[in-house]
Amino acid sequence: MTDFDVVVVGAGVTGLTVANRLHAAGRSVLVLEARDRVGGRLLTEDVEGVRLEVGGQWVSPDQTALLALIDELQLEMYSRYRAGDSVYIGRDGVRRTFEGEKFPVSESTAAEVERLVKELDRLAALMDPLSPWEHPDAEELDRISFAAWLAEQTDDPEARDNVGLYVGPAMLTKPAHSFSALSAVLMAASAGGFSHLVDADFILDRRVVGGLQRVPLALASRLPEGTVRLDEAVTKIEWTDGGATVFTGQGSYHGRNVVLAVPPTLVSRVQYIPALPPVQAQMRQHISFGLVIKLHITYETPFWRELGLSGTAFSPYSLVHEAYDNTNEDVEGETRGTLVGFVSDVKADGLLSLTPEERRAKVLESLAAYYGEQALTPVHYYESPWMADEWTVGAFGTSFDIGSLTRYGRHLRSDVGPLAFASSDIAGLGFQHVDGAIRMGEAVAARILI
Ligand code: FDA
Numbered sequence: 001m002t003d004f005d006v007v008v009v010g011a012g013v014t015g016l017t018v019a020n021r022l023h024a025a026g027r028s029v030l031v032l033e034a035r036d037r038v039g040g041r042l043l044t045e046d047v048e049g050v051r052l053e054v055g056g057q058w059v060s061p062d063q064t065a066l067l068a069l070i071d072e073l074q075l076e077m078y079s080r081y082r083a084g085d086s087v088y089i090g091r092d093g094v095r096r097t098f099e100g101e102k103f104p105v106s107e108s109t110a111a112e113v114e115r116l117v118k119e120l121d122r123l124a125a126l127m128d129p130l131s132p133w134e135h136p137d138a139e140e141l142d143r144i145s146f147a148a149w150l151a152e153q154t155d156d157p158e159a160r161d162n163v164g165l166y167v168g169p170a171m172l173t174k175p176a177h178s179f180s181a182l183s184a185v186l187m188a189a190s191a192g193g194f195s196h197l198v199d200a201d202f203i204l205d206r207r208v209v210g211g212l213q214r215v216p217l218a219l220a221s222r223l224p225e226g227t228v229r230l231d232e233a234v235t236k237i238e239w240t241d242g243g244a245t246v247f248t249g250q251g252s253y254h255g256r257n258v259v260l261a262v263p264p265t266l267v268s269r270v271q272y273i274p275a276l277p278p279v280q281a282q283m284r285q286h287i288s289f290g291l292v293i294k295l296h297i298t299y300e301t302p303f304w305r306e307l308g309l310s311g312t313a314f315s316p317y318s319l320v321h322e323a324y325d326n327t328n329e330d331v332e333g334e335t336r337g338t339l340v341g342f343v344s345d346v347k348a349d350g351l352l353s354l355t356p357e358e359r360r361a362k363v364l365e366s367l368a369a370y371y372g373e374q375a376l377t378p379v380h381y382y383e384s385p386w387m388a389d390e391w392t393v394g395a396f397g398t399s400f401d402i403g404s405l406t407r408y409g410r411h412l413r414s415d416v417g418p419l420a421f422a423s424s425d426i427a428g429l430g431f432q433h434v435d436g437a438i439r440m441g442e443a444v445a446a447r448i449l450i
Helices: 013-024 064-072 107-125 138-142 146-153 157-172 181-190 194-198 215-220 276-285 345-354 356-371 404-411 433-450
Strands: 002-009 029-032 045-048 051-052 077-079 084-090 093-100 204-208 234-240 241-246 252-260 271-273 287-289 292-299 309-313 324-326 335-344 380-383 398-400 417-423
Touching: 002 013, 002 241, 002 271, 013 029, 013 335, 013 433, 029 181, 051 292, 051 335, 051 380, 064 215, 064 433, 077 356, 093 356, 107 146, 107 157, 107 194, 138 404, 146 157, 146 181, 157 181, 157 194, 157 241, 157 324, 157 335, 157 345, 157 398, 181 194, 181 234, 181 404, 252 433, 271 433, 292 356, 335 345, 335 356, 345 356, 356 380, 417 433
Parallel strands: 002 029, 002 252, 084 309, 234 271, 252 417
Antiparallel strands: 045 051, 077 204, 084 093, 234 241, 241 252, 287 398, 292 335, 292 380, 309 324, 324 335
16 A cells, blocks of 8 residues: 555546645655546547547636636637527527627517626526525525526526527526526526636637647646556445545545545445445535536538538537537647537436437438538538546536535535535636636635645
8 A cells, every 4th residue: 555645536627636636745646547548528529530628628817716727727719610600590580690799689578688698697696606505595596496486587598598508508507497596596696607608719719739638738748757557447445534445446545634526426336334424425416517518510611611501500409409619629620510418407317218320310301401501411420429438427517406505515625524516516716617626626725735
């Protein structure tokens, strides 16, 4: 058995941030990672000749911790292609093009959307995203589903569907009837306001040259050789107040502190001796991953640009509820065009029940409704496989079921003896985003260093 000051479980951005900060402060650190690579939910991969952002990719202006780290690591960024008109398919099934962030809906629906967004902005401004349970309306908002809250606010179904889209399919990747209005407000507060979620140009602003996985790769490369051990899934942790022994299939390692830098759902997969206190075990049974299929569709050329389209498309009524131009502007000589699209929650359930050929046909049909017949003939098609990946099992992140944020939220970041917990899923600012992973990693490292 080998002794370390700190053993970190998980080499995603959270774990690698913890390890970097502790190493810089002179502590001995070991990082144990189940997969054969670092980065967790960030993976930039060449798939049959096309470089794809299989996991997270966008950086927005509110993500100040991520922006500072990108700067520290001397990585460059570029803007998403966004010249031209966007496409919206409404409740009437009609396809309309539009400019800016406001969907082309009737005047009365537009007024309702604006009113709802204002109200959600107001509620978000009253929330510290690190402690949503202290919101003045916390109990009330946590007891009601976001769908029911929207139904209380407006009779306009298209306004409800549009506002629901920003948080349900697009963010928490769960149906709006399955999470609370308080969770929706948290999503907004963690991004600096609901208006930011509505503005695709803000929330999906820039990409990192070479791919976002360069962030965890760079963090790992700054650690001494041997610090990160790959293919070592942690299965058991024996702990006392003085330290913990971490077991993998290859061996055991002792740390005065152990940081579980994994999503809350995977914290529960490890065996603890003694068992974690009841509230810890209970709490994590009320947290689950959302489900979204990230689709990457590459064409011989970005044909939509010729049609005066930006590639941005939305519809709460389509299988692919949102899509964007995701062409690799940083790859020299790239002439192909790539669209990225998302199929979420119950629509993803339906899609996953089909054969791969049927899935592809349905997705292309949905894209053709936005961009025309040319969308039916890509040169490359790929579905990110996070929902079946045993070290994530879902996407993008985890969230509480109705009523549980107020019931358990305050225990999310509590240490248990020498054990600390961190991941983007339990962040305040940057919740469910890389920014939150960095913030959580830095907070845990600072606590250990006191
Ligand atoms: P993460 O899950 O990345 O890391 C945990 C690590 O622990 C993994 O490497 C895992 O293998 C390991 N592990 C788990 N159990 C273990 C065990 N028992 N033993 C050892 N290791 C174990 N964010 C953003 O900012 N912009 C974006 O555009 C997107 N888009 C996006 C798309 C998709 C498809 C996904 C899946 C996610 C995003 N995200 C995103 C979210 C973002 O990727 C995510 O919030 C962070 O990468 C999470 O980093 P963490 O380190 O917290 O967890």
